[in-house]
Structure formats: C-alpha cells, structure tokens
Amino acid sequence: MICTRMIKLGILATLLTVLVGCQTQTLYYWGDYEKQTYDYFKDEPISELIDKLEALKEEASSQEKPLPPTFYAHLGLLYEKSGNTNKFKELLLQEKQKFPESAVFFEMFLKERNINAKNN
Amino acid sequence: MQKIINKFKFFLIITFVFLSGCETAKFDYSAFKASKPSSILVLPPLNESVDVNASSAVYSSLVHPLSESGYYVFPPTLVMETFKQNGLTEPRRIHDLSLSKLNEVFGADAILYINIKKYGQTYSIITSANVVSLEAYLVDAKTETEIWRGQAAASSNENSSNNNMGLAGLLVTAVVEQVAGQIFDLGFPTSQIANKRLLSASVPNSLLYGPRHEKAGTNGQ
Numbered sequence: 001m002i003c004t005r006m007i008k009l010g011i012l013a014t015l016l017t018v019l020v021g022c023q024t025q026t027l028y029y030w031g032d033y034e035k036q037t038y039d040y041f042k043d044e045p046i047s048e049l050i051d052k053l054e055a056l057k058e059e060a061s062s063q064e065k066p067l068p069p070t071f072y073a074h075l076g077l078l079y080e081k082s083g084n085t086n087k088f089k090e091l092l093l094q095e096k097q098k099f100p101e102s103a104v105f106f107e108m109f110l111k112e113r114n115i116n117a118k119n120n
Numbered sequence: 121m122q123k124i125i126n127k128f129k130f131f132l133i134i135t136f137v138f139l140s141g142c143e144t145a146k147f148d149y150s151a152f153k154a155s156k157p158s159s160i161l162v163l164p165p166l167n168e169s170v171d172v173n174a175s176s177a178v179y180s181s182l183v184h185p186l187s188e189s190g191y192y193v194f195p196p197t198l199v200m201e202t203f204k205q206n207g208l209t210e211p212r213r214i215h216d217l218s219l220s221k222l223n224e225v226f227g228a229d230a231i232l233y234i235n236i237k238k239y240g241q242t243y244s245i246i247t248s249a250n251v252v253s254l255e256a257y258l259v260d261a262k263t264e265t266e267i268w269r270g271q272a273a274a275s276s277n278e279n280s281s282n283n284n285m286g287l288a289g290l291l292v293t294a295v296v297e298q299v300a301g302q303i304f305d306l307g308f309p310t311s312q313i314a315n316k317r318l319l320s321a322s323v324p325n326s327l328l329y330g331p332r333h334e335k336a337g338t339n340g341q
Contacts, residue, residue, distance in 0.1 A: 008142035026188055027187065027188055027332065027333065028187060028188070032210075034137055034180055034181055034183065034184055034312065035308070037183070037196065037197060038176060038177060038180040038181070038308055040197055041176030041177075041179070041180060041181075041197075041200075042173075042176065051269050068183065068184070068187045069183065069187045069191075069193050069195075070183050070187075070191050070193055070194070070195035070196070070198075073195040073198055074197050074198070075335060077195070077198055077201060078305075095195075095293075096272070099192045101158055101159035101192035101228075101229075102192060102194065103227065104225075104226060104227025104291070105194060105225065105226045105227060105228075108225060109198075
C-alpha cells in the first residue's frame with residue numbers, strides 16, 4: 001500500500017515537472033503595461049498614466065529584460081497629448097532604434113511634427 | 121507485487137492519454153513560412169458584441185502574446201490615433217481599407233484582422249461567466265495572401281467548478297459572479313487569456329514564432 005502511494009507520488013511529481021517545464025521565460029519586462037494601455041483607452045487622466053509608465057520604466061531599468069515593443073512610442077504619445085511634442089519625438093526615435101520594423105510609420109509622425117515645428 | 125505493477129501500468133497509460141491529448145490536427149503553415157513576417161499591424165478589432173469596451177480590451181491585450189512570440193507589433197494606441205486623425209473611427213471601415221493604403225502609412229509585413237464574436241457577462245440560472253470569443257486571420261501585406269487563420273475563447277469561470285453545491289448555492293454563485301464581473305471589469309483579464317490562446321506561438325495551430333524569438337519559424341512548445 002505504501003509502495004503504491006510512492007508510485008502515485010512519483011508520477012504526480014513527474015507530471016508536475018513536465019507541466020512546469022512548459023512555462024517559458026518571457027522576452028520582455030511587462031509589469032502592468034497592458035493594463036496601462038487599457039486604461040488609456042478608458043480615458044484615464046494622461047498625467048497619471050505618464051507617472052505610472054515612468055515608474056514602470058524605472059522598475060525595468062533594474063531588470064535584465066528590455067521593455068516590450070510599443071512601450072516607448074505609447075509613452076511618447078502620452079507626452080504629446082500633454083503638450084510635450086519634443087519628448088514624443090525623442091521617444092519615437094528610441095522605439096525606432098530598438099525596433100527598426102517601425103521606421104516607415106514613425107517617420108511619418110516625425111515628418112509631420114517637424115513640418116509643424118517649422119511653420120510655427 | 122503483480123498488483124503494484126498493474127497499478128503502475130494503469131498510471132502510465134493515463135499519463136500517455138494525458139500527454140497525447142495535446143496533439144491536434146496540424147495547421148498548414150506553408151504560406152506562413154513563405155511569407156516570413158517580422159512585423160504585424162493589428163487593425164482595431166471588429167466588435168460583434170454589445171459591449172462598448174470590447175474593442176479596447178481586446179486591442180490592448182494582444183501586444184503581449186504577439187511580442188512574446190517574436191514579432192514587432194505596431195502600437196495600438198498610435199495606430200488608433202492615426203486612423204482617428206484621418207476621420208476613421210469605425211473598425212468596419214478600417215478593415216475595408218486597401219492593403220496598398222495601409223502599406224503606404226505603416227509599412228508592416230503582415231496585417232492581422234480580429235473579430236470579437238462574444239464579449240462580456242453571460243448570465244444563466246446555474247452559473248454566470250465573463251466570456252470572450254475571438255476569430256482572426258493574418259494577411260501578407262505585399263502578396264495579399266491569407267497566411268493564417270484561427271479562433272480562441274476564454275471564460276472567467278473555467279477554474280471554478282462548483283460540483284458539490286446545492287441549487288441554492290449555485291444560484292447565489294451565479295448572482296455573485298454576475299455582479300463581480302461587472303464591478304471588477306473581468307472583460308480585460310478574460311481578453312488577455314483569449315488573446316494568449318489565439319496568438320501565442322506556444323499554442324498549437326497558432327502563429328509561428330517570429331524572428332525575434334529563438335524558436336523562429338516553428339509552432340508549439
């Protein structure tokens with residue numbers, strides 16, 4: 001009887017190991033970033049969202065993982081919404097440098113803002 | 121001794137059944153492999169449900185599975201902003217845009233179209249749950265070929281099976297779940313699970329891993 005219990009336990013342990021092994025490491029540091037984007041769509045105050053994302057950025061700097069795609073660009077958009085277009089451009093360039101796949105899209109944003117800057 | 125061996129055999133069989141349960145019919149990835157996208161533009165999801173939050177909850181919870189699968193994802197908030205500045209707020213109209221127009225603005229390798237079939241609180245007498253059900257297809261932006269198609273769903277009460285409760289208990293649970301679902305906005309966490317099942321390359325028949333992942337070009341664990 002004790003023997004069968006041991007076998008049961010052994011099999012259970014093996015299954016658990018297999019299942020835990022399925023859990024993979026993430027490529028990026030997320031924190032509660034997804035929730036932050038959702039809150040943006042729900043029209044939470046921009047200044048609060050900026051504070052939270054800056055805190056997340058701070059948190060990420062002590063991690064070995066980079067921040068995910070879209071993070072810098074999204075934070076930039078929040079700055080532009082609060083009137084800081086220069087900060088927006090700076091963050092777009094950062095995202096473009098980390099993820100060159102975004103170049104076409106962000107160059108459009110940058111070009112528009114540079115033209116506006118010249119006209120003003 | 122014989123008894124123990126028999127029991128052991130039984131457990132082995134159970135284990136095999138459990139593991140082979142993971143096997144499903146394989147999706148044909150030949151078009152996907154030929155296309156090899158590295159960046160994905162997800163258009164604002166179409167919403168067939170009555171819940172107005174559906175599109176934003178689903179849209180903000182797909183960056184995670186796509187990025188972790190090795191792709192660059194265009195930022196949903198900036199994509200929305202761009203469409204809005206061009207007078208487009210209706211996902212239906214955005215989904216109808218030509219690929220050449222999208223290529224000109226975004227320069228993405230592939231476009232992902234998502235349709236929200238169900239979203240929100242469903243109430244029945246025995247149980248109440250928050251449900252999100254999604255369908256999606258991915259198109260190569262240059263050749264206009266569909267390279268992948270899939271669907272997934274999630275429900276907030278998957279983990280709470282209350283088998284030993286009397287009917288009165290079940291009724292109370294249903295009401296509590298209904299109210300809790302509305303107060304705590306369960307739509308967002310449920311969307312996160314549905315999106316992971318739909319788009320994470322670790323899930324069989326989902327996307328292939330993208331170039332930013334070491335398992336690029338494969339699917340599954």
